[in-house]
Amino acid sequence: xxxxxxxxxxxxxxxxxxxxxxxxxxxxxxxxxxxxxxxxxxxxxxxxxxxxxxxxxxxxxxxxxxxxxxxxxxxxxxxxxxxxxxxxxxxxxxxxxxxxxxxxxxxxxxxxxxxxxxxxxxx
Amino acid sequence: xxxxxxxxxxxxxxxxxxxxxxxxxxxxxxxxxxxxxxxxxxxxxxxxxxxxxxxxxxxxxxxxxxxxxxxxxxxxxxxxxxxxxxxxxxxxxxxxxxxxxxxxxxxxxxxxxxxxxxxxxxxxxxxxxxxxxxxxxxxxxxxxxxxxxxxxxxxxxxxxxxxxxxxxxxxxxxxxxxxxxxxxxxxxxxxxxxxxxxxxxxxxxxxxxxxxxxxxxxxxxxxxxxxxxxxxxxxxxxxxxxxxxxxxxxxxxxxxxxxxxxxxxxxxxxx
Numbered sequence: 121x122x123x124x125x126x127x128x129x130x131x132x133x134x135x136x137x138x139x140x141x142x143x144x145x146x147x148x149x150x151x152x153x154x155x156x157x158x159x160x161x162x163x164x165x166x167x168x169x170x171x172x173x174x175x176x177x178x179x180x181x182x183x184x185x186x187x188x189x190x191x192x193x194x195x196x197x198x199x200x201x202x203x204x205x206x207x208x209x210x211x212x213x214x215x216x217x218x219x220x221x222x223x224x225x226x227x228x229x230x231x232x233x234x235x236x237x238x239x240x241x242x243x
Numbered sequence: 244x245x246x247x248x249x250x251x252x253x254x255x256x257x258x259x260x261x262x263x264x265x266x267x268x269x270x271x272x273x274x275x276x277x278x279x280x281x282x283x284x285x286x287x288x289x290x291x292x293x294x295x296x297x298x299x300x301x302x303x304x305x306x307x308x309x310x311x312x313x314x315x316x317x318x319x320x321x322x323x324x325x326x327x328x329x330x331x332x333x334x335x336x337x338x339x340x341x342x343x344x345x346x347x348x349x350x351x352x353x354x355x356x357x358x359x360x361x362x363x364x365x366x367x368x369x370x371x372x373x374x375x376x377x378x379x380x381x382x383x384x385x386x387x388x389x390x391x392x393x394x395x396x397x398x399x400x401x402x403x404x405x406x407x408x409x410x411x412x413x414x415x416x417x418x419x420x421x422x423x424x425x426x427x428x429x430x431x432x433x434x435x436x437x438x439x440x441x442x443x444x445x446x447x448x449x450x451x452x453x454x455x456x457x458x459x460x461x462x463x464x465x466x467x468x469x470x471x472x473x474x475x476x477x478x479x480x481x482x483x484x485x486x487x488x489x490x491x492x493x494x495x496x497x498x499x500x501x502x503x504x505x506x507x508x509x510x511x512x513x514x
Contacts, residue, residue: 165469194467235454
């Protein structure tokens, strides 16, 4: 790896690290608000929460319902590593690192297959 | 639930485990949740702690991103298989698998002192001195190595990563107990780098199966929120407490807790 390639890789690592840390803290903040609302409403955590309904997320957030904050926080937790791989893919394309472009693309394909297969099996 | 999650996070962090190994028994045995739901919640909780730690490791350039991404392609594939199979398996069989995992971890904890010595002594030395003639074209393994070490046995790494992915998806664990020794002992990666890289890999591995649990309705937000917050806060506190405590007694206590939990899971499996 040449000096400029190495410098570029280190920059990408720092950016990805900051992205992961940032998204994690945002998700922790959202979950804290959700848990606070859960406690304030006197809802038991083992009472059975609502399933994820994308159509209700915004209205639950605006209506200060715990499920809205909890679901957005949980989705952010799951999305953080996927975003990390996407950012890495862009960095590897820019550096013309075709081996890692292939690896990053294959990882995203596995995630897409997981989502697709789960949707198909629940229909 | 927040307190239980925090205890799992503190214990996990102090003893070098992700905490997932304690979350599933806590939720099933302590709160009466079905095992699969507990696994879904555990996956999200270990993702929270691993993402925060992995971010710091990457910013400090401790984790090997290229190696981590190469191996996580296979852990994610394993997790895709494990996550899909998890909804077809009998919960009693999963409980039996979990009891076996707890017993294995308890035994490795008992042997931890001698293993720590072996691990630290086994870092391979790499000759990085320049030779004569033009440098050979770098191989894939050369390109996955880092400062002062070369990666070897990629095939073994791939097989181990697949297994770690399946175990993570079935049992809701980060899988560091498999990946760290695999990278360090089989692939020649220094222990510190192996630990950081394993942490980095948890995120995408757990994401591959978490999306399956999510779509199948296997994640309850009312349980995942408090548990995740508890584990995150506990792991953060544990990482600050680590150097101030005598871990010998804690490790022994942990072995007892693991043994008791394994027995309870076994009873659950045989019910």
